[in-house]
Amino acid sequence: MTARLQRLALPCLGFAALLLIWEVAGRSLGPALLAPPSIVAIQFVELLRQGEMLRELSASLRQMAIGFIAACLVGMPLGVAMGRSQVADAIFRPWVSMFVVTSTAALIPLFILFLGTGLMLRVTIVFLASVWYITLTTYNGARGISPQQVAVARSFSASRLQIFWKVILPALYPYLLTGARIGLVHAIRAMVLAEMFVIIGYGGLVHRSGLSLDTAPLLSLLITLMIVSLALNWLLGAAGRRLAPWYEQQRVGA
Amino acid sequence: MVSKTNVDKRLLSLASVVVVIAAWQWGAGHVSGFLLPAPIEVLWRFLDPKSLSRLFGALGQSLVQLGLGFALTLVVAVPLGVLIGRSRVLAQMFEPVINAIYAIPPVAFVPFLIIWFGLFLQARVALVFLMSVFDVLVIMIAGARDVRGTLVDVGRSFGASHGQRLRLIVLPALLPFFFAALRVGSARAINGMITAELFFAAVNLGAIMKRATQNFDSATVLAVVLLICVLGLLAQSAINLLERHLLHWHVRPA
Numbered sequence: 001m002t003a004r005l006q007r008l009a010l011p012c013l014g015f016a017a018l019l020l021i022w023e024v025a026g027r028s029l030g031p032a033l034l035a036p037p038s039i040v041a042i043q044f045v046e047l048l049r050q051g052e053m054l055r056e057l058s059a060s061l062r063q064m065a066i067g068f069i070a071a072c073l074v075g076m077p078l079g080v081a082m083g084r085s086q087v088a089d090a091i092f093r094p095w096v097s098m099f100v101v102t103s104t105a106a107l108i109p110l111f112i113l114f115l116g117t118g119l120m121l122r123v124t125i126v127f128l129a130s131v132w133y134i135t136l137t138t139y140n141g142a143r144g145i146s147p148q149q150v151a152v153a154r155s156f157s158a159s160r161l162q163i164f165w166k167v168i169l170p171a172l173y174p175y176l177l178t179g180a181r182i183g184l185v186h187a188i189r190a191m192v193l194a195e196m197f198v199i200i201g202y203g204g205l206v207h208r209s210g211l212s213l214d215t216a217p218l219l220s221l222l223i224t225l226m227i228v229s230l231a232l233n234w235l236l237g238a239a240g241r242r243l244a245p246w247y248e249q250q251r252v253g254a
Numbered sequence: 255m256v257s258k259t260n261v262d263k264r265l266l267s268l269a270s271v272v273v274v275i276a277a278w279q280w281g282a283g284h285v286s287g288f289l290l291p292a293p294i295e296v297l298w299r300f301l302d303p304k305s306l307s308r309l310f311g312a313l314g315q316s317l318v319q320l321g322l323g324f325a326l327t328l329v330v331a332v333p334l335g336v337l338i339g340r341s342r343v344l345a346q347m348f349e350p351v352i353n354a355i356y357a358i359p360p361v362a363f364v365p366f367l368i369i370w371f372g373l374f375l376q377a378r379v380a381l382v383f384l385m386s387v388f389d390v391l392v393i394m395i396a397g398a399r400d401v402r403g404t405l406v407d408v409g410r411s412f413g414a415s416h417g418q419r420l421r422l423i424v425l426p427a428l429l430p431f432f433f434a435a436l437r438v439g440s441a442r443a444i445n446g447m448i449t450a451e452l453f454f455a456a457v458n459l460g461a462i463m464k465r466a467t468q469n470f471d472s473a474t475v476l477a478v479v480l481l482i483c484v485l486g487l488l489a490q491s492a493i494n495l496l497e498r499h500l501l502h503w504h505v506r507p508a
Contacts, residue, residue, distance in 0.1 A: 006343075006346065011350040011351075013347055014346075014349075014350060014351045015354075017351075018351050032369075033370065086263060089263070090262075090263040090264075090266035090267045090270070091266060091267070091270040093267055094267050094270060094271050095270070095271075097487075098483055098487065101490065102479065102482065103445035103447075103448050103449065105361075105445065105448050105452055105453075106463070106478065106482050107479060108452070109452070109463045109464065109466075109467040109475050110472065110475045110476060110479055113289075113467060113475065114289045114290075114472075189360070189361065192359040192361055192362050193359070193449070196453070197452070203362075206362050206365060209365070210365020210369070211365070215369065218365055221362070222358050222363070225357075225358050225359060225362055229357035229359075230353075230354065
């Protein structure tokens with residue numbers, strides 16, 4: 001009972017400490033440098049009421065979803081192929097390891113030249129920022145599938161297709177999910193990055209509110225981003241637990 | 255047998271790279287409306303002494319903020335991570351707070367950093383720090399928690415003092431995590447380096463990119479992307495080399 005109480009109370013204490021330090025710092029620095037949470041909270045409700053913040057957010061998230069889903073559709077099969085076939089691994093490995101260290105920000109000027117500053121640019125940047133992480137996580141999972149499991153299936157004369165659907169795919173499940181979650185973090189980052197670069201959508205809103213003399217709107221926008229990011233991550237985790245409750249959420253490295 | 259398949263795989267990887275670059279060169283010459291500049295042209299940016307000295311001069315300047323920012327990250331995040339990870343109460347208090355802040359895309363803090371640090375070196379160092387500090391912190395917390403109680407108990411039963419246990423057991427057990435943090439953190443820091451140069455006052459590599467974008471000089475833009483990519487790969491291999499040298503007793507799971 002006390003352990004449970006501790007698990008609930010300590011995080012609250014942590015957040016309370018953060019808010020307290022922030023409030024004290026905000027009050028002594030003034031709202032032009034750091035608006036205290038008491039003022040940000042009022043501003044946050046005001047922005048929610050005005051509606052522009054949520055409108056821009058939902059438009060941006062929809063565009064991000066296109067890039068992210070495309071990244072899943074490409075990255076997951078690619079990761080499985082690389083993990084299960086030595087040939088595919090050899091062919092794609094150099095490219096994946098090169099692209100995964102390429103910084104997304106550096107790609108934006110290049111793709112502005114190719115694609116302009118419209119929807120395609122943002123979707124492409126989100127795609128490129130997330131696809132390699134999804135690929136690599138799936139790859140690690142596909143490589144780690146125990147050969148015994150596959151051998152057992154084979155000795156029960158399962159066909160290759162059956163082995164794939166009944167053994168490999170269920171074993172991959174937690175990795176696909178972790179890949180999607182890691183990919184999503186990078187997709188959201190890329191969304192904000194690209195939008196701030198070309199000053200459009202939610203990122204554009206962040207950029208514009210940075211120009212005002214009051215930091216309360218800016219902080220409200222950051223908090224909204226935080227909530228969205230945490231909520232989407234939680235949603236993916238919950239969806240995974242529902243779809244495959246027999247798999248405990250595994251911790252696999254990024 | 256094993257070495258033969260390894261050689262085959264290397265050859266296949268090499269072939270994959272050569273084929274794609276050859277196709278790219280051919281496409282740039284023969285397909286109208288082909289967007290990418292020919293690889294020869296990009297390579298020329300590194301062969302021409304004038305543009306080479308410009309690129310590497312800028313890189314040298316960029317490395318200054320990278321070094322300062324990442325050093326700051328290590329000085330702050332490594333001790334803090336160990337401290338939080340070794341204490342159950344601190345971990346329960348602050349991990350949710352850290353995860354919440356970590357969920358905010360760091361680039362969204364750019365307007366803030368401009369307000370606090372201006373547009374020049376300080377702001378760039380701050381962004382490099384901000385983009386790498388949480389990744390290092392999260393890995394070090396996980397690592398410090400992971401140090402097995404049994405190891406520490408063995409030390410205690412052999413009469414090791416608190417200081418000895420820390421120095422001889424906990425710190426060596428943390429080293430693999432420290433290297434993991436270096437790998438992830440350095441990639442993020444390089445990302446921060448170029449992001450900062452594009453989002454604050456454009457300087458160094460960022461300035462070269464922005465100017466080239468305005469002149470539709472995609473070969474130069476691609477050359478800078480390549481340079482950053484090579485920097486990332488070199489950093490990863492240097493860290494891996496150092497790890498193998500220092501941690502010959504530890505086998506990293508593939």
